[in-house]
Amino acid sequence: MTTDHKRLVPTYRAPRGAVELVTVPVLQYLMVDGEGDPNTCDAYRDALATLYPVAYKVKALCRAQGEDHTVMPLEALWWADDMAAFTTAREKSRWAWTVMIMVPGTVTPEVVETARDAVRAAGRGPSLDALRLETLDEGLCVQTLHVGPYDAEGPVLARMHDEHIAARGLRMRGRHHEIYLGDPRRTAPERLRTILRQPVSPARTSATG
Numbered sequence: 001m002t003t004d005h006k007r008l009v010p011t012y013r014a015p016r017g018a019v020e021l022v023t024v025p026v027l028q029y030l031m032v033d034g035e036g037d038p039n040t041c042d043a044y045r046d047a048l049a050t051l052y053p054v055a056y057k058v059k060a061l062c063r064a065q066g067e068d069h070t071v072m073p074l075e076a077l078w079w080a081d082d083m084a085a086f087t088t089a090r091e092k093s094r095w096a097w098t099v100m101i102m103v104p105g106t107v108t109p110e111v112v113e114t115a116r117d118a119v120r121a122a123g124r125g126p127s128l129d130a131l132r133l134e135t136l137d138e139g140l141c142v143q144t145l146h147v148g149p150y151d152a153e154g155p156v157l158a159r160m161h162d163e164h165i166a167a168r169g170l171r172m173r174g175r176h177h178e179i180y181l182g183d184p185r186r187t188a189p190e191r192l193r194t195i196l197r198q199p200v201s202p203a204r205t206s207a208t209g
Helices: 042-064 109-121 154-167
Strands: 020-024 027-035 074-079 096-103 132-136 139-147 170-172 176-180 193-202
Touching (some): 027 042, 042 096, 139 154, 154 170, 154 193
Antiparallel strands (some): 020 139, 027 096, 027 132, 074 096, 074 176, 170 193, 176 193
């Protein structure tokens, strides 16, 4: 039986038109870091050309051990020295990123190394040396579902940051997180579905009295 972790982990669902407060469990990912405009830089293309074959090889190895799972959607952490680069000008050349695919917690470093070796032997995976297995503990987050082109996310993020986070007495921490539920190669831009997530913590209050 194939396990679909999108169904098991509730934070892989989010409401459209509303911002919800969630607690994200500790999850494990295949990750590759980089920087630059994801639409034009070779590093981003190389990262994706590495993540997917390794993720599918990990799936095959797990299936051979009797623990099959679906390959999860692409995700990315995004950040910049000036976070306004995301919500105003969207100056993508200033972005840094970690692209990643979640894998079950039962996947061990040894399985990932075996998958890496197999992908390398096949002459694939241009960023294999940069790929790593790492856990991410985001904890308390706000998130919403954006439907539409990636370049139209700016106003949604601005409202999430300026209205919903402050209104809940929270402050942003960590890195902006996106989960891509649609395939841009097969889906019209206006129908793309992306979960937008921001880790938060209670805002500090000054001592009085």
